[in-house]
Amino acid sequence: MKDHMGNSLHLKSLNHISLLCRSVVESIDFYQDVLGFVPIRRPGSFNFDGAWLFGFGIGIHLLQSENPEKMPKKSEINPKDNHISFQCESMGAVEKKLKELGIQHVRALVEEGGxxxxxLFFHDPDGFMIEICNCDNLPVIPLAGEVARSCSCLNLQTMQQERPMLQQERAI
Known part of the structure; x- marks a missing residue:
């Protein structure tokens, strides 16, 4: 289990995320106009349509779907769904801008130790969810040992009971 600790792959940072799009042009407009990303040069050797954008230390690679009409579109905003999160300086300013742009969004509040x-959660044109938060209010506290493998304290007891069984399965 100690193999999982540390940086065995020598990672430095998150480079980019790739998103499949119904319309790369529509997605460029969204990521540029709503989130402030900037289009950047993309290698010309690619034999498929797409665009690269950059902002806030991360790249977003937009890939044109070969079957855009078959792509599912999510309409319900579910904060527990896949998403990418951005920290902001002013939640009020973000919500005001989303309202001005007519972008449907859901508010949530998390409280931890006071x-x-x-x-704020909302979708891009293809239904990929975006979160904007003031998450930097929460301290980043590394966990160690078994607790680090747990998604929540509720799972810790179950995980401790299952660990011997998992170790036996690996030995087989």
């Missing part, structure tokens, strides 16, 4: 984190 610290509150506000969250």
């Amino acid at each position: 610290i509150q984190v506000e969250q």
